[in-house]
Amino acid sequence: MATNWLQLISKLTFIKELRLHNALLEIPPPLLPLITRSAHLAILDLSGNYLDRPLTLLPWFSNFSSFLTSIDFSWNGIQGPIPHVFQDMVSLKHLDLSGNNLQGGIPKFFGNMSNLVHLDLNKNNLMGEFPQLVMNLSGPTQEKLEYLDLSGNSVSGSFSNISKFSSLRELKLRENLLNGTIPEGFLQLPYLLVLDLSSNQLTGPVPDLSLSSSLKQLSLDNNMFKEISLESFGCLSKLEDLWIGSNLLEDLKEAHMFNLSRLRILDLSLNSFLTLKFNPHRVPPFQLEYLSLRECKLEQQFPLCLKTQRQIVYIDISNVGISDIIPSWFGSIAPRLMYMNASSNQMYGAFPNFSFSTTISFKGSSLSHFHPIGTILDLSRNKISDNHFSGRIPALFGSLRSLSLLHLRNNNFSGEVPTSMGNCTMLRMIDLGENKLTGKIPAWIGHDYSQLQVLILRSNEFHDKVPSSLCKLACIQILDLSSNRISGAIPECVDNWNAMTGDIYYRPPTIMMGYKFPVGGRFYTLNYSYLESSYFMWKGKEVKHTKGLVNLIDLSNNNLEGKIPSVITKLVSLVGLNFSRNNLTGSILPSIGQLKELNFLDFSRNQLSGSVPTSLSDLSSLGVLNLSYNNLSGRIPQSKQALTFDELAYLGNSGLCGKPLNKSCPGDEARQNPSSSSDLNNAKNKGEPEDDTIITEGFYIAMGLGFIVGFWGIFGSVLFNKELRCALFKGFDSLTDFVYIRMELSKAYLLRHFQNQLALIKLPIMFRLSFSNTNIRASCMQVISPAAAPRNYLSSRSHLVGCLSYLGNFVIFLFSSPHGNFRKPLYSSHRNSHKVALLAG
Numbered sequence: 111m112a113t114n115w116l117q118l119i120s121k122l123t124f125i126k127e128l129r130l131h132n133a134l135l136e137i138p139p140p141l142l143p144l145i146t147r148s149a150h151l152a153i154l155d156l157s158g159n160y161l162d163r164p165l166t167l168l169p170w171f172s173n174f175s176s177f178l179t180s181i182d183f184s185w186n187g188i189q190g191p192i193p194h195v196f197q198d199m200v201s202l203k204h205l206d207l208s209g210n211n212l213q214g215g216i217p218k219f220f221g222n223m224s225n226l227v228h229l230d231l232n233k234n235n236l237m238g239e240f241p242q243l244v245m246n247l248s249g250p251t252q253e254k255l256e257y258l259d260l261s262g263n264s265v266s267g268s269f270s271n272i273s274k275f276s277s278l279r280e281l282k283l284r285e286n287l288l289n290g291t292i293p294e295g296f297l298q299l300p301y302l303l304v305l306d307l308s309s310n311q312l313t314g315p316v317p318d319l320s321l322s323s324s325l326k327q328l329s330l331d332n333n334m335f336k337e338i339s340l341e342s343f344g345c346l347s348k349l350e351d352l353w354i355g356s357n358l359l360e361d362l363k364e365a366h367m368f369n370l371s372r373l374r375i376l377d378l379s380l381n382s383f384l385t386l387k388f389n390p391h392r393v394p395p396f397q398l399e400y401l402s403l404r405e406c407k408l409e410q411q412f413p414l415c416l417k418t419q420r421q422i423v424y425i426d427i428s429n430v431g432i433s434d435i436i437p438s439w440f441g442s443i444a445p446r447l448m449y450m451n452a453s454s455n456q457m458y459g460a461f462p463n464f465s466f467s468t469t470i471s472f473k474g475s476s477l478s479h480f481h482p483i484g485t486i487l488d489l490s491r492n493k494i495s496d497n498h499f500s501g502r503i504p505a506l507f508g509s510l511r512s513l514s515l516l517h518l519r520n521n522n523f524s525g526e527v528p529t530s531m532g533n534c535t536m537l538r539m540i541d542l543g544e545n546k547l548t549g550k551i552p553a554w555i556g557h558d559y560s561q562l563q564v565l566i567l568r569s570n571e572f573h574d575k576v577p578s579s580l581c582k583l584a585c586i587q588i589l590d591l592s593s594n595r596i597s598g599a600i601p602e603c604v605d606n607w608n609a610m611t612g613d614i615y616y617r618p619p620t621i622m623m624g625y626k627f628p629v630g631g632r633f634y635t636l637n638y639s640y641l642e643s644s645y646f647m648w649k650g651k652e653v654k655h656t657k658g659l660v661n662l663i664d665l666s667n668n669n670l671e672g673k674i675p676s677v678i679t680k681l682v683s684l685v686g687l688n689f690s691r692n693n694l695t696g697s698i699l700p701s702i703g704q705l706k707e708l709n710f711l712d713f714s715r716n717q718l719s720g721s722v723p724t725s726l727s728d729l730s731s732l733g734v735l736n737l738s739y740n741n742l743s744g745r746i747p748q749s750k751q752a753l754t755f756d757e758l759a760y761l762g763n764s765g766l767c768g769k770p771l772n773k774s775c776p777g778d779e780a781r782q783n784p785s786s787s788s789d790l791n792n793a794k795n796k797g798e799p800e801d802d803t804i805i806t807e808g809f810y811i812a813m814g815l816g817f818i819v820g821f822w823g824i825f826g827s828v829l830f831n832k833e834l835r836c837a838l839f840k841g842f843d844s845l846t847d848f849v850y851i852r853m854e855l856s857k858a859y860l861l862r863h864f865q866n867q868l869a870l871i872k873l874p875i876m877f878r879l880s881f882s883n884t885n886i887r888a889s890c891m892q893v894i895s896p897a898a899a900p901r902n903y904l905s906s907r908s909h910l911v912g913c914l915s916y917l918g919n920f921v922i923f924l925f926s927s928p929h930g931n932f933r934k935p936l937y938s939s940h941r942n943s944h945k946v947a948l949l950a951g
Contacts, residue, residue, distance in 0.1 A: 116170070125151050131182075132158040155182040157206070164188050168195045180204035184230070192217055192231075204228040208259070211235055215242065221249030232261040232282065239267035240288055253277065261285050261306065269312070273298040280304040284329065292317040300324070308332050308353065316354070320345045329353040331377065338362060344369055355379040355402065364389055371395040379404035379426065390414040402426040404451070412437055412457075419443050426451045435459035453517065501525065501546075508533040519543040519566065526550075532558045539564040543590065546571060551591070553577040561585055563609070568592040568664065576601055576665075584608040592666040592688070599672035600665065600689075610661045610681040662686040666712065670694060674713075679704045686710040690736065693717060698737070703728035712736040719743070722766070727751045735759045742766050745775045 115135060119128070128151060135156070154171055161167070164186045172178065172195060179201050188210040196202060197219040208230045215238040220226070229247075236243075243265060247255070252275045259282040266287035272278065278299050284306045291314030297305070302322040306329040313334045319325060319342050328346070331353045338359065343349075347369045355377040362384055367373070373396035378384060385407040399421050403413075408430040416422070417439050425447065433456040501524045507513070508530025516534075519541045526549035527542070538561050547570040555565065556579030565583070568590045575598035576591065583589075587609045605611065661681070666688045673696035674689065684705050694716040702711075703725025711732060718740040726732070727749035735755045743765025746752060757770045767775035828835050 116167075127151075127153040127155075129153070129155040130159065131155050135159045135161060150177050152177050153180040154178060155180075156186065157182045157184040158186070160185070160187045165190075165193055165195075168193060172199060177201060179225075182206040183210070185209035188212060190214075194219070196220075196223070199223075201225055206230040207234070209233045213237070216246045218246045221245075221247050221251050224250035225254065226251050227254055228257040229255065230257070230259045231263070232259045234263055236260065236263040236265060238265060240265050240283075240286075241267060241270040244270040244272065248274070256280070256301075258282070269293070269296060271296045275299070276301075278302055282306040283310070284308040286310055288312055291315070294318050297322065303327070305329070315339060316342065318342045322346075323348065325349055327351040330357070332356040334358050336360065338366060340366055343367075346370065348372055351375040353377045355381065355404075357381055359384045362386060364392065367394065367396070369395070374398060374421075375400040377402045378406055381406055383407075386413075388413055388415045393418050397421045400424045403430055405429050407431055410434055412440070416440070416443055422447060424449045427455070428452060429454035431455070432457055503528055503531075503542075503547075505530045507531055510534055512536055515539045517541050518545065521545050523547060527552050529554070535559065535561075537562055538585075541566040542570065543567060544569040548572065550574040551577055551580075551596070553579045556580045556582040559583065564588045566590040567594065570594055572596060574598070576670075578603060581606045586610070588660060588662045590662070590664045592664045592668070594668055596665070596668040596670060598670065600670060600675050600678075600694075602675045602677060604663075604675060605677040605680040607681060610663075610683045612683040660685050661707070664688040665692070667691040672696075674699055674718075676701070681705065683707055688712045689716065690714040691716075695719070697721070698723055698742075700725060702726060705729065706731065708732055710734045713740065714738045716740055722746055722752075722760075724749070738762045746771065 119125075133156075151171070156164070156167070164183060165188060168181075168183070171181075178199055180203060181196075181199075182204075184206045185208070188207065190212070191214040192207070192212055194217065196205065197217075200223070202223060203225050204227065206228070210233075212231065212234040213236065215236060216231070220229070243260070247258075254277055255275055256277050256279045258275070258278065258280070261282045261284045263286055265283070266289070268290040269288055269292045271293075272281065273296060276299070279301050280303060281299070282304070285308070288307070288310040289312065292312060295318070297317050297319060298321045300321055300323075302319075302325055304327045305319070305322070305325060306327070308329040309332040311334060312330075313336070315337045316330060316335050316339060318339060319328070323345050325346050326348055328349060328351065332355070335354070335357045336359065338354075338361075340363070343366045349370050350372050352370070352373060352375065356379070359378070359381045360383045362378065364387065376398055377400070378386070379402040382405055386403065387409060394415050398419050401416075401419070401422060401424065404426045405428070408427070410431060410433040412432055412434045413427070416425075417437075420443065422443050425443075426449070428451045432452075436457050436459050501522060503518065503523050503525070505528040507516075508528060511533055513534040514536050516537060516539065520543070523542070523545040524547065527547060529552070532552070532554040535558050537559050540555075540559075540562065541564065543566045547567070549572065551567065551572050551574070555562070556577060560582070562583050563585050565580075565586060566588065569592070572591070572594040573596065576596055578601045580586075580589075581601055581603035584606060586607050589607075661683045662685060663681075664686070667690070670689070670692040672694065674694060676699060678687075679699055679701045682705060685707055687705070687708060687710065690712040691714070694713070696718065697720030698713065698718055700723045702723055706729065708729050709731050711729075711734065714736040715738070718737075719742065721744035722737065722742055724747045726735070727747055728751075730751060732751065736759055738758065738760060739762035742760070742763040744767070746760060746766055746768040748768060753769060755770065757772070760766050760771055767773045828838060
């Protein structure tokens with residue numbers, strides 16, 4: 111529309127409705143056209159245009175017409191609080207501002223909009239406590255309001271009393287932050303048809319809805335409700351859709367469902383504490399089209415309540431604990447079946463003869479808007495076989511011409527793949543892994559499955575060659591044929607797999623499949639990734655595919671022969687490549703470095719020869735490399751990338767040398783530092799053989815047996831024989847006492863010997879120190895020498911006292927202990943006298 115689209119509208123003299131939904135309107139001019147007259151515009155729809163200044167248009171249109179009764183400005187990117195321009199629109203009945211970026215709360219003037227019937231504010235950023243928002247809507251508005259949608263905001267707080275909005279027919283509060291319990295009497299709405307409280311944090315019992323007998327759609331999923339009132343559900347005879355999955359329900363009796371004769375959708379999934387019991391003699395009063403019991407607890411028997419369901423379109427009974435034979439009547443529920451998931455159970459027996467219809471008709475169905483683009487069948491992780499039956503894949507699967515995803519992995523299916531499966535030309539994923547299928551890989555897979563993205567046939571008993579027709583699978587992204595008995599050469603035409611070549615002109619089809627149909631006033635979308643349930647071997651472990659694509663080829667553990675095709679290097683988007691445990695010959699492609707995205711490469715246990723290509727250094731994303739047990743020779747590339755792998759990546763190639771192997775190459779110069787520990791080890795090991803023939807499996811077995819016999823032969827005898835145990839510990843006590851006594855005696859002997867030696871050392875030291883004093887020595891000489899006669903009595907007496915004092919101190923020192931305590935003489939008087947005489951002389 112031209113830039114003057116408002117100018118054109120302003121010239122219209124009479125207009126009742128203006129609908130410009132998704133009209134790609136241009137930015138309105140800064141100066142809006144002048145309004146000269148008032149039109150009779152009643153309905154205004156400018157939704158989905160994302161105008162630059164949408165709020166500037168509201169005052170203009172309110173002046174343009176005073177008769178506006180319906181305004182739809184949804185999905186226009188309006189930001190900020192709800193504008194007050196609506197305050198003067200007293201005639202407004204319908205207001206839709208959903209899908210914008212409105213913030214704050216609901217203005218109080220909304221409570222005075224006495225004619226407002228429909229208010230849609232979902233998918234905004236409104237905040238605040240729910241009781242306050244309800245209070246702002248109270249007033250004349252509460253008497254006429256029939257539709258209120260606040261879903262997808264950040265409304266918090268406890269649940270408020272809504273009963274005063276007596277005219278409400280639809281109340282939608284999903285995806286908010288409401289919490290706590292819903293008190294009794296807060297939802298007494300006699301005209302209520304739709305109630306959606308899903309994806310909140312509500313707890314306690316399911317609210318009492320006994321006064322809402324007209325309720326058709328009830329969504330309480332993804333909360334924390336714990337119990338259901340039988341009286342409440344017994345009054346909901348008109349209920350059609352019940353979504354109560356992802357809660358904490360513990361008990362649901364069959365009596366809750368007695369009066370739900372119109373029920374068509376029942377979702378009890380992800381109530382892991384919920385145990386369901388069905389009376390096998392009671393026929394359910396309803397005909398379901400959608401049933402999900404995923405991860406509930408059923409009795410081990412197959413649920414007989416399904417026997418009478420003839421309108422079922424979607425059924426999920428995965429991981430419910432069924433351990434029973436599949437009943438023959440189960441095939442009769444499938445004429446309209448579009449999705450079935452019975453995985454992660456323990457079903458057994460022959461697969462029932464399903465009477466699938468070739469065309470799916472929804473004429474006259476309550477799911478008339480259900481537009482499927484494929485069919486999903488998931489029976490993985492069961493035991494669909496029996497010794498008394500053939501256990502073959504039913505040929506009637508071929509009648510599912512719209513089948514898009516087929517999961518039959520981890521069962522015991524046997525026989526060949528039925529040729530009727532070639533009619534399922536819409537298949538994008540086939541997982542038949544871990545069964546007992548035999549025969550050749552069907553050649554028609556390549557001819558008929560042009561959209562196939564995942565083909566998993568591993569761990570079966572397929573034989574013969576890889577059919578060249580598989581090269582026509584241009585969309586293939588995961589090809590797993592490992593652990594079979596396939597022989598022959600790898601086809602030379604694998605470069606036709608466009609999804610792996612990185613062709614910029616090729617775009618693989620979307621991996622998502624969607625089902626949309628209206629439920630509870632909204633379009634309920636079932637999105638299933640074709641790859642979300644695919645399992646494959648990755649780096650030696652079975653992994654489940656998650657988000658994102660993995661380009662993988664796994665042909666390991668077969669009997670393939672010949673050379674690796676040179677065209678394999680054109681698959682530049684490959685992330686994983688596994689050709690291990692085959693009989694491949696020739697050399698590793700020198701151009702292997704072109705696979706830049708490669709993260710996992712395993713060529714181990716083949717008969718490859720030649721050198722390790724230096725282009726491996728270009729694989730910067732390579733995380734796992736295994737070239738072990740081949741006939742490779744020459745020097746291992748010494749690049750930084752190649753040296754990140756340990757010797758296990760190259761083990762079993764006697765001709766290889768260089769790091770990380772502990773084997774030097776011929777012609778290497780001895781330029782390494784001999785003082786380093788690594789060089790010393792290399793020097794020691796230079797003449798040793800490559801493999802250690804002593805440390806073998808038998809060595810570890812002998813070591814374990816020796817430990818058991820040697821240790822437990824002695825310890826076990828002591829542990830279980832009381833007499834031997836007592837004798838052993840008594841002898842141990844005696845030995846301890848003997849050692850203790852000998853240690854104490856030796857200690858005493860050494861102490862006395864040390865004291866004696868110390869006394870002998872102190873004697874000469876005392877004499878020398880004492881006689882160094884001239885006066886004391888002279889006094890003693892005066893007394894001892896007869897020639898020195900005293901001149902008078904006093905002089906002689908003083909010399910005698912001094913000498914005796916010295917001798918007394920010496921005697922005390924001689925006979926004292928090292929600690930100063932007086933003790934007995936250590937030597938005989940004769941021996942001591944002899945030593946004293948020698949020292950005195």
